[in-house]
Amino acid sequence: MTIQRICCIGAGYVGGPTMAVIADRCPEIEVTVVDINQARIDAWNDADLSRLPVYEPGLDAVVGRARGRNLTFSTAVEATVASADMVFISVNTPTKTKGLGAGQASDLRWVEACARTVAKAATGHTIVVEKSTLPVRTAAAIKTILEAAQEDDQQRCFSVLSNPEFLAEGTAIRDLEAPDRVLIGGEDAASIEALAAVYSHWVDEAKILRTNLWSSELSKLTANAFLAQRISSINSVAALCEATGADVREVARAIGTDSRIGPKFLNAGPGFGGSCFQKDILNLVYLCRHFGLPEVADYWESVVALNTWQQHRIAQLVVQKLFGTVTGKRLAIFGFAFKADTNDTREAPAIRICGDLLEEGAQLAIHDPKVEPAQMARDLKQEAAAAADVLSGTGSWALAESVEEAVSGADAVLILTEWNVYRNLNWAELAGRMRKPAWLFDARAVADPAVVRAAGLTLWRVGDGED
Numbered sequence: 001m002t003i004q005r006i007c008c009i010g011a012g013y014v015g016g017p018t019m020a021v022i023a024d025r026c027p028e029i030e031v032t033v034v035d036i037n038q039a040r041i042d043a044w045n046d047a048d049l050s051r052l053p054v055y056e057p058g059l060d061a062v063v064g065r066a067r068g069r070n071l072t073f074s075t076a077v078e079a080t081v082a083s084a085d086m087v088f089i090s091v092n093t094p095t096k097t098k099g100l101g102a103g104q105a106s107d108l109r110w111v112e113a114c115a116r117t118v119a120k121a122a123t124g125h126t127i128v129v130e131k132s133t134l135p136v137r138t139a140a141a142i143k144t145i146l147e148a149a150q151e152d153d154q155q156r157c158f159s160v161l162s163n164p165e166f167l168a169e170g171t172a173i174r175d176l177e178a179p180d181r182v183l184i185g186g187e188d189a190a191s192i193e194a195l196a197a198v199y200s201h202w203v204d205e206a207k208i209l210r211t212n213l214w215s216s217e218l219s220k221l222t223a224n225a226f227l228a229q230r231i232s233s234i235n236s237v238a239a240l241c242e243a244t245g246a247d248v249r250e251v252a253r254a255i256g257t258d259s260r261i262g263p264k265f266l267n268a269g270p271g272f273g274g275s276c277f278q279k280d281i282l283n284l285v286y287l288c289r290h291f292g293l294p295e296v297a298d299y300w301e302s303v304v305a306l307n308t309w310q311q312h313r314i315a316q317l318v319v320q321k322l323f324g325t326v327t328g329k330r331l332a333i334f335g336f337a338f339k340a341d342t343n344d345t346r347e348a349p350a351i352r353i354c355g356d357l358l359e360e361g362a363q364l365a366i367h368d369p370k371v372e373p374a375q376m377a378r379d380l381k382q383e384a385a386a387a388a389d390v391l392s393g394t395g396s397w398a399l400a401e402s403v404e405e406a407v408s409g410a411d412a413v414l415i416l417t418e419w420n421v422y423r424n425l426n427w428a429e430l431a432g433r434m435r436k437p438a439w440l441f442d443a444r445a446v447a448d449p450a451v452v453r454a455a456g457l458t459l460w461r462v463g464d465g466e467d
């Protein structure tokens, strides 16, 4: 079975880059990415490649090569499904906000809508691939919907595969072009091999893992849970370092050189953000409770609890160090995205930390190289202030176009995202614009402590007991 036409439902952070790389590497396969969001599709079709809806280093070049050749972005969902022999489902699966499982379970309404669209529109044999991150056993629900359609029309048949995505934002293209592994779960060997043949255009055979459906679905949740758990673990140690005089970077190096532990993902910081870690762990927690494993659920839930605590802890220590009040004080926030090299702010630590500081009455001047102010307003649930009303005691925020503008008159700077531009700032010059005594709270430990101190700033660095 050779795949000739791929349809991907969902032109988001995963669907767009993933399909762009498949199209780039497999010029003989027609790849069409469809979405119900017209504005998003228009942005993917923008002649100006700097205006694609997702910012990822290298994405513009990949899209530039494939678009108009064998890569298409469209809102014609049903027509594209009808002509495809493989349909990826890459739609959003956020945490449910109400009803059964609210706050933990995944909201599967968009995935189910896709299954029903495929059931209605597909022709011939169609391989349906779960690309979204899903609770284990979702494939059973998708199969049930598709089988009902098959009974109505015997000309059609379906196979369901699980092919979770492991890319990280900011390095999506690198991760897609040279993945650690590609995971394919399924029951039908021919369909598994058809998808494996797509990836084998550029991925070594040894890196293409085949499992059963449920192992594949569960591996994705488990991978994210393990990664997030490492961050909560190192952040818990960071707090202990601050209390004892140890330095978390030294501890991370010391433990990371043990080959069983490994050096990656041991950076202490303001806690993990991003659209998936929290959502996927809460989903795992929900599943554990559902399957009667409350102790396992509690274990994983503590990873999220530690993360939330770390964010509140940082906001609180800023208040404490600034003489117990930040009301009316100007604070410069460097970085709003959940990590560097992305414009994504979903679950960004900055949201909770800025929220706490606004609650305390601070006047925030927020700088970020990529995040739009309209996004900040949505995240902070508050419009930017035209002019700071210092005496009202109510917190407000404003966008700063430059780091210089952000620090002018500020009592403190908080570095919340590890953007490269914050690594080698002229702290002597910046300190000169601040009100004294002035502080730097470096939650990402990117600034050079010696330079910061020489500039006359008092420094707090995450996990640094010496400061």
Ligand SMILES: NC(=O)C1=CN([C@@H]2O[C@H](COP(=O)(O)OP(=O)(O)OC[C@H]3O[C@@H](n4cnc5c(N)ncnc54)[C@H](O)[C@@H]3O)[C@@H](O)[C@H]2O)C=CC1
Residues within 6 Å of the ligand: 009, 010, 011, 012, 013, 014, 015, 034, 035, 036, 037, 040, 077, 090, 091, 092, 093, 110, 113, 114, 131, 132, 133, 134, 165, 166, 167, 168, 169, 275, 276
């Ligand atoms: N963002 C990331 O870095 C990663 C995300 N994932 C998973 O991939 C999935 C997708 O995530 P993102 O791409 O970030 O989401 P996203 O929210 O950026 O994109 C999803 C897209 O699906 C579209 N959509 C929803 N229902 C539709 C329907 N019925 N028909 C057509 N289009 C529809 C939406 O309009 C939206 O554009 C999620 O399950 C997520 O957990 C997995 C790995 C990495």
Ligand SMILES: O=C(O)[C@H]1O[C@H](OP(=O)(O)OP(=O)(O)OC[C@H]2O[C@@H](n3ccc(=O)[nH]c3=O)[C@H](O)[C@@H]2O)[C@H](O)[C@@H](O)[C@@H]1O
Residues within 6 Å of the ligand: 133, 165, 166, 167, 168, 169, 170, 224, 227, 231, 264, 265, 266, 267, 268, 269, 270, 271, 272, 273, 274, 275, 276, 277, 338, 339, 340
């Ligand atoms: O399922 C997903 O959505 C993806 O989630 C993460 O990718 P992503 O959230 O894009 O970014 P990460 O690099 O994992 O960073 C997540 C958060 O952890 C933080 N982090 C990461 C590493 C570290 O050592 N310390 C740390 O605080 C980052 O700053 C960021 O806020 C995983 O790394 C991907 O494998 C997975 O596919």
